[in-house]
Amino acid sequence: MILQPVLAILILRFYRKCFKKEDIPRNWKNIYWGSTAFAILLFLLFMMIRESRTIVSWLGHIFLLALIYKGYNSPKLKNARSALNAFLPVTLIYFIIDIITAIDKSFYKTWENYFDVAGIFAFIWMIAMLIISNKQMKAIEKERLKTEEAERVNKITQELKAGLEIQVSERTAELTAQKEALEQTLSELKATQAQLIQSEKMASLGELTAGIAHEIQNPLNFVNNFSEINTELISEMKAALDAGNINEAITLAMDIDDNEKKIIYHGKRADAIVKGMLQHSRSSSGVKEPTNINALCDEYLRLAYHGLRAKDKSFNATMKTDFDNSIGNINIIPQDIGRVVLNLLTNAFYAVDEKKKNTKGSYEPTVSISTKRIPIPGKINGAKVEITVTDNGNGIPNEIKNKIFQPFFTTKPTGQGTGLGLSMSYDIITKGHGGQLKVESKGGEGSQFIIILNI
Amino acid sequence: MKILVVDDEHDVKTLFEQRFRKEIKSGEIDFVFAYSGEEALSYLAIHKHEAVLILSDINMPGMSGLELLKQIKQKYHEPPPVVMMITAYGDAENYKTAKELGADDFLTKPVDFIALKEKLKITN
Numbered sequence: 231m232i233l234q235p236v237l238a239i240l241i242l243r244f245y246r247k248c249f250k251k252e253d254i255p256r257n258w259k260n261i262y263w264g265s266t267a268f269a270i271l272l273f274l275l276f277m278m279i280r281e282s283r284t285i286v287s288w289l290g291h292i293f294l295l296a297l298i299y300k301g302y303n304s305p306k307l308k309n310a311r312s313a314l315n316a317f318l319p320v321t322l323i324y325f326i327i328d329i330i331t332a333i334d335k336s337f338y339k340t341w342e343n344y345f346d347v348a349g350i351f352a353f354i355w356m357i358a359m360l361i362i363s364n365k366q367m368k369a370i371e372k373e374r375l376k377t378e379e380a381e382r383v384n385k386i387t388q389e390l391k392a393g394l395e396i397q398v399s400e401r402t403a404e405l406t407a408q409k410e411a412l413e414q415t416l417s418e419l420k421a422t423q424a425q426l427i428q429s430e431k432m433a434s435l436g437e438l439t440a441g442i443a444h445e446i447q448n449p450l451n452f453v454n455n456f457s458e459i460n461t462e463l464i465s466e467m468k469a470a471l472d473a474g475n476i477n478e479a480i481t482l483a484m485d486i487d488d489n490e491k492k493i494i495y496h497g498k499r500a501d502a503i504v505k506g507m508l509q510h511s512r513s514s515s516g517v518k519e520p521t522n523i524n525a526l527c528d529e530y531l532r533l534a535y536h537g538l539r540a541k542d543k544s545f546n547a548t549m550k551t552d553f554d555n556s557i558g559n560i561n562i563i564p565q566d567i568g569r570v571v572l573n574l575l576t577n578a579f580y581a582v583d584e585k586k587k588n589t590k591g592s593y594e595p596t597v598s599i600s601t602k603r604i605p606i607p608g609k610i611n612g613a614k615v616e617i618t619v620t621d622n623g624n625g626i627p628n629e630i631k632n633k634i635f636q637p638f639f640t641t642k643p644t645g646q647g648t649g650l651g652l653s654m655s656y657d658i659i660t661k662g663h664g665g666q667l668k669v670e671s672k673g674g675e676g677s678q679f680i681i682i683l684n685i
Numbered sequence: 686m687k688i689l690v691v692d693d694e695h696d697v698k699t700l701f702e703q704r705f706r707k708e709i710k711s712g713e714i715d716f717v718f719a720y721s722g723e724e725a726l727s728y729l730a731i732h733k734h735e736a737v738l739i740l741s742d743i744n745m746p747g748m749s750g751l752e753l754l755k756q757i758k759q760k761y762h763e764p765p766p767v768v769m770m771i772t773a774y775g776d777a778e779n780y781k782t783a784k785e786l787g788a789d790d791f792l793t794k795p796v797d798f799i800a801l802k803e804k805l806k807i808t809n
Binding site for chain 1: 694696699700703704744746747748749752794795796798
């Protein structure tokens with residue numbers, strides 16, 4: 231019978247579909263192609279050599295049954311089982327017919343109609359089942375494609391995730407490097423700031439030097455002059471004593487005594503100036519000591535004024551002082567407060583000088599410094615001390631008023647100001663002394679800086 | 686001779702009085718002191734023509750010696766007082782400005798009193 235090789239080829243086609251195109255195992259490929267070739271061989275033999283038909287028919291039966299058995303047995307071919315169910319009745323019916331025919335041909339002849347009907351039913355069954363199976367296979371295929379798609383998407387997601395992770399770690403490394411670079415820059419900036427603070431100190435010392443030279447020159451002149459006068463007076467006194475003129479000698483002695491007092495006074499004045507200069511250049515001892523704030527303010531007012539005069543001969547300003555003598559000594563770090571006062575005064579002089587340069591009409595540049603003791607209500611011994619530096623310069627515009635205490639902020643032309651004066655002053659007053667540094671200013675009318683210290 | 690000394694240092698008064706004590710005693714020189722340019726001007730306004738010689742410091746708070754010199758030379762023509770300027774630095778710039786403003790003579794700090802006395806004798 232010709233049917234078996236044809237069925238075998240069809241079954242093999244179903245088996246083939248159980249695998250994905252790309253990954254058919256090698257042994258299965260061999261089985262598939264081998265079996266297909268064998269089926270075609272059987273078919274050709276059957277068609278061409280009449281004498282071989284009986285053997286080919288039996289080989290076809292065995293081959294077909296073996297294929298079906300293999301199909302039911304192998305888990306990998308599970309999807310082809312519904313197709314096998316379609317082929318099984320046809321295969322069995324014709325196998326049985328052939329066996330019966332081989333054993334007793336007359337029996338077959340007697341029952342031929344029944345066998346034919348069974349064969350037809352088996353064929354109808356086969357076709358129906360194949361249609362169902364085909365549908366199922368299509369559904370399975372669809373499902374498989376879906377799974378494949380999901381797997382593909384999943385794979386892409388994984389790849390993207392891995393890529394992102396690499397990117398994230400790269401960015402993290404970048405950020406870490408940036409952070410380290412910034413930390414490095416910050417520490418460099420801190421070092422630079424320390425250097426700038428030192429140079430600001432040196433710059434203000436330079437401003438002081440000329441003022442100090444002038445300030446020392448005056449007392450030294452007095453010391454020299456009164457000493458010379460005393461030499462003269464002493465020889466006069468000797469002459470008077472020699473002449474027996476006691477009264478004149480006594481008058482001369484009193485003059486000498488007065489002059490000695492002047493010499494001592496001016497000697498001490500020079501001494502104080504030198505000490506002040508040393509104190510200013512020395513780094514702050516950080517130790518608070520009882521200090522006469524009025525004397526300190528007065529000293530630095532003169533130094534600031536003469537310092538500017540030394541730099542610019544045309545500079546001139548009226549200075550006013552108003553000191554509260556009830557303050558007495560207060561506990562402060564003198565060189566630090568001195569630095570603040572000097573800075574405020576230098577700024578004030580600078581402000582009035584700027585206004586003078588730009589004013590054509592009459593303008594009297596005036597800088598004043600005052601001190602005031604303010605009792606705290608309710609506290610018997612508690613009080614505050616206010617040190618106020620006022621100028622009648624151009625004032626500070628509102629838009630920069632909150633910037634003036636920031637480090638490196640300056641309105642002076644490049645190279646003339648470090649921008650550290652006020653920020654240093656602010657730190658000294660607030661951090662160093664727990665006080666306040668306030669500014670009040672009206673555009674065009676001048677500025678007022680107020681230091682408030684608790685005592 | 687009446688001399689007006691202008692300086693912001695108060696002890697200048699004592700110093701001059703001591704240095705010139707013989708001249709003061711003999712009535713040769715009469716000193717008047719002012720401690721600022723403004724004070725000097727108000728003195729001159731009240732005591733017209735009295736000061737024959739004005740000795741002025743250049744570096745003073747408020748009105749500077751140069752400003753004072755300028756005002757004196759503008760206001761007082763007859764007889765023009767002799768103005769001698771004293772400067773702490775003896776610098777060329779102040780010297781030049783003072784000369785332009787009509788300063789009659791110059792002294793440098795520290796004041797050499799022997800030289801000053803010589804100058805006063807010539808002025809006399």
